[in-house]
Amino acid sequence: MTKSIYLIGFMGSGKTTIGKKISRELQLDFADMDEVIEKRLNKSIPMIFKDKGEAYFRIQETVVLKQLKVPIIATGGGIIERSENRIFMKENGIIIYLRTSFTEIQNRLKDDNERPLWVNGDSKKLYKKRIPLYENIADFTIDTEKYRKEEIIKKIKGIISFQ
Numbered sequence: 001m002t003k004s005i006y007l008i009g010f011m012g013s014g015k016t017t018i019g020k021k022i023s024r025e026l027q028l029d030f031a032d033m034d035e036v037i038e039k040r041l042n043k044s045i046p047m048i049f050k051d052k053g054e055a056y057f058r059i060q061e062t063v064v065l066k067q068l069k070v071p072i073i074a075t076g077g078g079i080i081e082r083s084e085n086r087i088f089m090k091e092n093g094i095i096i097y098l099r100t101s102f103t104e105i106q107n108r109l110k111d112d113n114e115r116p117l118w119v120n121g122d123s124k125k126l127y128k129k130r131i132p133l134y135e136n137i138a139d140f141t142i143d144t145e146k147y148r149k150e151e152i153i154k155k156i157k158g159i160i161s162f163q
């Protein structure tokens with residue numbers, strides 16, 4: 001395993017779920033960036049946003065991104081917000097974009113209250129702003145509605161086996 005696999009995509013696209021499954025099936029180390037940040041700060045994401053604000057969270061994201069050296073990394077949906085994150089992932093990894101329609105995201109996150117930017121603010125506007133950012137840096141794009149989870153995992157396994 002030379003380069004890390006970065007899973008990117010909007011909130012609810014399945015980065016955490018799929019990343020965990022792949023790491024289990026391939027016996028590869030995995031990191032979910034949100035989990036790493038929550039453990040480091042001993043605070044939930046909502047509490048970090050509430051107590052420290054989004055800007056502070058974004059700084060923590062960049063610090064963690066640059067420190068993580070494991071094969072499979074599930075990023076947070078906003079990792080593409082900062083250009084230094086985009087550049088770092090492009091230079092240090094293989095980027096797989098889990099593409100999901102906004103309607104499907106709404107279905108998956110309808111009861112969610114763990115994502116401050118989903119619960120508050122204009123998530124549709126955020127979605128539209130971010131899609132080009134995901135698309136521009138992706139080395140591979142997988143439609144998470146067109147394929148079942150098992151098929152998504154099989155595709156990612158294929159990408160890993162070729163690198």
Ligand SMILES: Nc1ncnc2c1ncn2[C@@H]1O[C@H](COP(=O)(O)OP(=O)(O)O)[C@@H](O)[C@H]1O
Nearest residue numbers: 010011012013014015016017018108144148149
């Ligand atoms: N391919 C998929 N099809 C249907 N539901 C999914 C899929 N991937 C993830 N989910 C569900 O969507 C929700 C968000 O998944 P999660 O892995 O936390 O996404 P992310 O880390 O990208 O925000 C969870 O309830 C999860 O079970």
Ligand SMILES: O=C(O)C1=C[C@@H](OP(=O)(O)O)[C@@H](O)[C@H](O)C1
Nearest residue numbers: 010011012076077078115116117
């Ligand atoms: O889209 C975003 O800005 C965020 C997505 C979340 O991760 P998931 O994409 O895993 O939900 C988490 O990093 C935080 O709530 C911010």
Ligand SMILES: [Mg+2]
Nearest residue numbers: 015016034074
């Ligand atoms: Mg996640």
